[in-house]
Amino acid sequence: MALAHTFKANPHWLPRQRPHAIAAIPGENGLPFVGNTLKMLRDPIAFGQHMVSNYGRVFRNHAFGGPTVSLMGPEANELVLFDRDRIFSSEQGWGPMLNLLFPRGLMLMDFEKHRADRKVMSVAFKPEPMRHYAEALNAGIARTVSGWSGKPMRFYDSIKALTLDLAADSFLGMPLGPEADRINQAFVDEVQASVAPVRIPLPGTQMRKGVKARAYLIELFKREIPKRRAGTDDGGGHDFFSQFCRATDEAGQPLSDDAIADHMNFLMMAAHDTITSSATSLVMLLGRNPEWQDRLREEIAGLGLNDDAGLPYGQLDRLVLTEYAFREALRLVPPVPSLPRRAVRDFEFGGYHIPAGTMIGISPAYTHKMPEHWPDPQRFDPMRFSPEESKGRHKYAWVPFGGGAHMCIGLHFATMQIRILMAHLLSRYRIELDEGSGAEWQAWPIPRPKDGLPVRFVPLG
Template identity: 55%
Template sequence: MSMHSVASPAITFTPPKRNSLTHIPGDEGWPIIGKTLEVLADPKGQVERQAAKYGLVYRSHVFGETSLVLLGPEANELVLFDAAKQFSSTLGWGPVLGLLFPRGLMLLDFDEHRVHRRALSVAFKSGPMKSYLAELDTGIAARVTQWKARPGPMLFYPAMKQLTLDLAATSFLGAGIGPEVNDITRAFVDMVAASVAVIRRPLPGTQMARGVKGRKRIVAYFSEQIPIRRAKGGGEDLFSQLCHATHEDGALLSTQDIIDHMSFLMMAAHDTLTSSLTSFIGALAANPQWQDKLRDEVSALGATSGEPTTFDSLEAMPLTEMAFKEALRLKPPVPSMPRRAVRDFSFKGYAIPAGTLVGINPLFSHHMPQIWPDPERFDPTRFTDEAQRTRHRFAWVPFGGGAHMCLGLHFAYMQAKCFARHFLQNLSVSLEPGYTPDWQMWPIPKPRDGLRVTLSPVG
């Protein structure tokens, strides 16, 4: 029997005894709620204050459990690269995402994760990626044309959210999905909102109850569609690719595996891309000199507005990629990442017992002044080849790293550059004088006020 046809043995753990972490400096805050409200109110400021007081390893108490925060590039490398396989992603993310996105790729560990990742990687090979680019390109061009026809003030975040949702539906589910698309996308929106809801049980009337109902709808849709897609053959969309994906021994993915992977991949692609494309455009609006440089790069492609975007044109946009990377540095779409230690380990001289919940913090690493001089300034030249060569390779981790490095990172770059090409070719974006957008940085960054921008036609 092949290993993917049986569930891998569950990793069990016993949380360390309360006093087993008291040798590590820190402050657990209030009884029961600990530091949870402080972290939610100001995640960046809170971690920076704690680090200034206690150093790069400190004890905290959030969401009902004593945990450790490990900060900086060395911590990122230890936890993400995880050569010794001592940190469980399943036991880190499970309490947050397990009810709505069970057994998504990010929630699997070690050998089981490797087997599923290899099977899923077929959907991100060059053939399917070309097909996704064609779908993205058509959808983005049409939406930018609509925005150009109605210039003036707009709330950028909700507009971007709708666009990424529509794009995910066509490139992931196929353009011919039909009238069910609105029903399916609504279910996804409910699931994503529930994954970060404060109330974690599906009590009547709660966001979690709506999320669990949304998951039932998604499970029903995919269960019905999988045999249809398998019988039909072909299909370049992600869903069709997974319906025909096989493990190393030639066995097809199970129906349940496809449901779990599709649910998770659509969630991951939708919310993180909405966040990062919004912060990217917000940064260009606030830094018109960089917007001009990127528009010049797009103009140099020599493509007229109606021409399709090709992989060659994306390759010819290095400045745009650097600017997108800098936006991801300033507002990483996953600002903190939890894991649970499955064995005793030590870090920075501290002995840490198995069972300990640990968190790393890309948001902190991305703003360390000793790595990033003047860290709040938007400066894409931080991502020249030369600048990157001299930096710790785990100083910038918006896509994670190691075995769990984001499977869709090339998809993200492709969508960002394709979007930048159409947007900058047709529109200029600016902020009202004196306006500073107010960002909520956790769990996935988003502007609280929707990001008010003004669009003006160019060309």
């Protein structure tokens, strides 16, 4: 298996920014070679608060291989994510972390190329496919959670296996079978490699494991493409993979095998890893706040659902409090704590001139805890998202799904899956956490509890 041995930027990327170009911006470089990377990995929230306290909401940093300017707060989020003037490149921002792992993924595209591929992919998230996904999610979730009764378990591990199965059913249209464990581990290796300190796939490094994992997954997807193009697979053609293989671009041409495989690799990772993190944080917070379990359970009971049928697609919008609770979990534990971009043109912000070529970082995790937008920010309070409480809040104070042209394409799928999961869990069980369960989380690259979140699902009397 051939592996790339160096990270190579795409030819159109701007050259690496020299530190002296942003020397006028206050900040600190940290240790030689690694900069502040280790501090950021250890506790990104504390690091961000330290830097803002010392240097303000625009500061210079050195991490993950180079100088960065961090812009903190909702105004910065709006500038970067809405990107009215097309100043910020997502491809060149994420590229140094992801180019060896998820090349040609939707997140690593900009402007017209991004718009064209996103348009092709959006067919998978229209109402009819979403109805099909809802049926598959109900069946898969009911089948699995019915076996969770009473026994101690590590929720993160269990929900990760379930969300991978659900993503395979909805997006691939096929069971993973005996390869399931290897596929799951391959996604784990890819994601962990994205923040590995060593950025080239040298033998024995996490990056090499990630690159090998990508090669395995790409081969898995490519061997299925001919059947999907011809419509000879066994999945019935309703899944995203089949639709994507038969889709055409604006010129009427089918996408290449490489493009399809890379999009599937990124989509499958995002469709189960980020939802795993979000479902885990929500279950943890409901376990710590049993009064909210009761409120959501009452809302779910009001729908008069049958356990086997689950939550029909047409009933999703009736679970208003459930959505508020999910949003609050995403506020407290955003699945993507920070978002990188690269300035392709000079711009001004916060009284500073920031030149083209500068790596830019914004922080949902920091913004979501700013007390001026979220009073008593550590408290779990889903009613923050009621119309009354939301009135007047900055639109970009809550950005767990990003924003602008790069708003997460699967956000409605994620919300639907969480609503269906909660309907099945809370109509059957009471969530009970062990003492100290979920006390410490690994923040990067996608948040997860270090103890796996020990939990019990106690059948309702």
